[in-house]
Amino acid sequence: MGTSPRLPxxxxxxxxxxxxxxxxxxxxxxxxxxxxxxxxxxxxxxQHCCAEFIRHSQQIGDGWEWRTLKDSSEGYMCKTHFQxxxxxxxxxxxxxxxxxTCLPIEEAxxxxxxxxxxxxxxxxxxxxxxxYHVLYSCSYQVPVLYFRASFLDGRPLALKDIWEGIHxxxxxxxxxxPWDAITQQEHPILGQPFFVLHPCxxxxxxxxxxxxxQKINRSxxxxxxxxSVVGPVVGLNLPLSYARAxxxxx
Amino acid sequence: MRQEDISEIxxxxxxxxxxxxxxxxxxxxxxxxxxxxxxxxTVHFKSFPEKDLLHCPSKDAIEAHFxxxxxxxxxxxxxxxxxxxxxxxxxxxxxxxxxxxxFDQFWAINRKLMEYPAEENGFRYIPxxxxxxxxxxxxxxxxxxxxxxxxxxxxxxxxxxxxxPSAVAPEDGEKKNQVMIHGIEPMLETPLQWLSEHLxxxxxxxxxxxxxxxxx
Numbered sequence: 167m168g169t170s171p172r173l174p175x176x177x178x179x180x181x182x183x184x185x186x187x188x189x190x191x192x193x194x195x196x197x198x199x200x201x202x203x204x205x206x207x208x209x210x211x212x213q214h215c216c217a218e219f220i221r222h223s224q225q226i227g228d229g230w231e232w233r234t235l236k237d238s239s240e241g242y243m244c245k246t247h248f249q250x251x252x253x254x255x256x257x258x259x260x261x262x263x264x265x266x267t268c269l270p271i272e273e274a275x276x277x278x279x280x281x282x283x284x285x286x287x288x289x290x291x292x293x294x295x296x297x298y299h300v301l302y303s304c305s306y307q308v309p310v311l312y313f314r315a316s317f318l319d320g321r322p323l324a325l326k327d328i329w330e331g332i333h334x335x336x337x338x339x340x341x342x343x344p345w346d347a348i349t350q351q352e353h354p355i356l357g358q359p360f361f362v363l364h365p366c367x368x369x370x371x372x373x374x375x376x377x378x379x380q381k382i383n384r385s386x387x388x389x390x391x392x393x394s395v396v397g398p399v400v401g402l403n404l405p406l407s408y409a410r411a412x413x414x415x416x
Numbered sequence: 417m418r419q420e421d422i423s424e425i426x427x428x429x430x431x432x433x434x435x436x437x438x439x440x441x442x443x444x445x446x447x448x449x450x451x452x453x454x455x456x457x458t459v460h461f462k463s464f465p466e467k468d469l470l471h472c473p474s475k476d477a478i479e480a481h482f483x484x485x486x487x488x489x490x491x492x493x494x495x496x497x498x499x500x501x502x503x504x505x506x507x508x509x510x511x512x513x514x515x516x517x518x519f520d521q522f523w524a525i526n527r528k529l530m531e532y533p534a535e536e537n538g539f540r541y542i543p544x545x546x547x548x549x550x551x552x553x554x555x556x557x558x559x560x561x562x563x564x565x566x567x568x569x570x571x572x573x574x575x576x577x578x579x580x581p582s583a584v585a586p587e588d589g590e591k592k593n594q595v596m597i598h599g600i601e602p603m604l605e606t607p608l609q610w611l612s613e614h615l616x617x618x619x620x621x622x623x624x625x626x627x628x629x630x631x632x
Contacts, residue, residue, distance in 0.1 A: 235553070304559045305488045305543075322466045349480065350470050352437065357554035359470050366487065366496070 207388060209240075212302040212309060215389040216243045222411040235355065242355065243300040243389075249401075251294050251331070293318050298402050300389065301354065308368040309389060311396050312353055312360040325350060328361060328400070336399045348400070363396050371395060387412035424464045424471065429457045433468045437481050439617050445596045445625040446547050479511050482619055486510065489543035489620035490529055492559075493612075498529055514618050522618065529620055530613050537569065538562035538609035544622040546580050556580055562609035572611060573604030583626040596625045 216232060220243065223230035234241040299312040315323040325348065329337070353360045372392055379386045390412045394404050427434040429447055434457065444455055464471075472478065486507075490499035499507075506525050513522025532539055542562050545555040558579050562570055576584045576595065584604070585591050594601050597615050608622075616622050 304557070305491045324471075349484075352435070352470060352554060354555070354557065355553055357552075358467055364484075366491070 207307050209302050209304065211388070213241065215387050216300065218387050218412070219243070219389045219393075219408070222408055225411075226405060226407055228405065240302075240355075242302070245298045245402075247296050249294050249296060250291050294323065296401065298397075298400075299353065299360070300393070303365050306365045306368065308365050308372070309392055310365045310368075311363050311393070311400070311402075312351075313362075313400055313402070314358075314360045322359075325361065331401055332399065361400075363399065368392065368396075384413055422461045426460050426464055426469055427457050428460060429455075433465045435469060436472050436478070437470055439619070439623060441598055442547065442617070442623040442625065445599055446549060446627065449594075449596065449599065449625075449627060450630050475515075479515075482511060482514065483507060485619035485621060486529070489616075492541040492543045493529070493532070493539035493620070495540060498531070502528070526618075526620070536563075537567065539612060542575075542608050542612045542622065543616070543620055544575070544608075544612075544624060546576075546583070546624045546626060548580075548583070548626045560608070562607070562612065569607040569609055571604060572602055572606050572608055575608055576604070580626065591629055593626050594629055596627060597622060 220230050220232055222228075223245075228245070229247060230243055230245045232241055232243055294315050294317060296315045297313060301310050301312060302308075303310045315328055317323070328348070347364055348361050349364065350359050351362045352358070372388070375386065375391050376388070379391075387408075390404070390408045393402070394409070397404060427436070429443075432447060434443055434447075448455055487496065487499050490496050502525070509521060510525045513519070513525070539562055541559050544560070545557045547555045556579055560570070560575055560578065564570055572595065573584065583593050583595065585593070595604070597611070598617075602611060602615070611622055
């Protein structure tokens with residue numbers, strides 16, 4: 167038996183709002199699942215939120231899928247998409263800047279050729295395959311975003327290439343907060359190298375979101391809210407219809 | 417070799433790239449436990465296997481990975497309360513003690529990560545990972561409490577039955593596998609809490625290898 171330092175008492179879980187758990191034939195809120203589990207956001211709740219999320223993804227053709235593990239109830243959510251990465255030199259009033267633009271393929275094909283304002287020279291373009299996986303971390307009891315990018319020939323992109331694709335406003339934040347850092351880690355199910363946004367601060371930014379939604383009595387899907395915060399940092403955007411779908415689920 | 421031909425170093429044993437972020441003892445137990453020491457591995461300077469291995473750009477990467485494991489272990493044991501209460505210099509001391517093989521320096525900090533409140537009988541959950549070369553998954557890690565609802569201490573056998581039942585032979589069946597930690601096979605009756613306090617690796621995880629019983 168060890169000596170006992172007086173540990174601070176555990177953080178209280180947000181009190182359940184009873185009006186949510188019941189509904190006129192509507193599906194159970196994620197909160198009522200978590201009341202059954204010992205945790206605030208347990209694995210069952212995670213799976214339920216992902217199922218709702220994927221349902222909407224299927225409705226709008228956004229490409230998210232669920233993958234189950236063989237002989238197990240565990241699984242994760244994943245999406246693959248392709249982007250054209252082109253390097254262009256843009257001349258603007260005499261100054262030139264090197265700009266990398268990442269465009270979804272659909273938009274790239276419709277890009278108008280407009281020479282009136284800038285002079286562009288395309289030096290090369292390549293198709294990049296991005297894979298995003300949403301897994302559940304039982305250690306931190308939050309979802310975690312894993313991602314990787316490769317060229318079509320299989321060559322993976324290095325962190326510095328991925329870093330270049332991240333929007334400026336996120337770069338500052340990531341550099342200041344090392345625990346929001348992107349690091350390379352082993353995917354716990356596939357065993358292959360992926361980049362990961364560190365999960366230990368997820369709880370900090372999700373708690374106010376959830377508290378507020380309770381206050382204004384409007385339901386949210388934890389996965390939708392979480393992914394809308396972390397996704398854009400690494401080039402993954404969610405159409406607004408996900409948010410509307412989440413509030414309609416009750 | 418010419419300087420320009422040399423790229424990132426990596427290690428391999430019998431065709432398997434070795435994951436630098438795993439403890440060396442774990443790698444040995446998992447891949448070569450029946451071979452005699454010293455362990456002969458191959459060093460490569462070319463053709464880094466991008467799909468299999470994490471890059472290791474510097475010693476800082478190793479420190480970052482180690483600390484990340486320590487933090488995850490504390491998230492399981494203490495909801496991160498003990499590790500978060502420590503100062504940055506304590507975290508640094510943990511790493512430096514390990515790096516410089518100074519046990520007392522390491523243990524001065526790590527012993528705090530091995531404590532638990534007097535009113536409890538152990539940690540909240542036990543940090544463990546179970547490795548088998550025969551499965552696709554790199555390891556199994558789940559939430560598992562050291563103490564049952566009735567207050568009984570869970571054993572190593574209880575853990576295996578719950579998360580990896582195929583590893584344990586049926587009671588009257590023949591023993592198919594060895595359950596190995598640090599090169600030894602602890603008795604399955606050993607309390608998991610005790611194993612976590614005394615047989616964890618420096619990262620505070622119990623790294624458990626399930627390997628086929630050697631035939632000799």
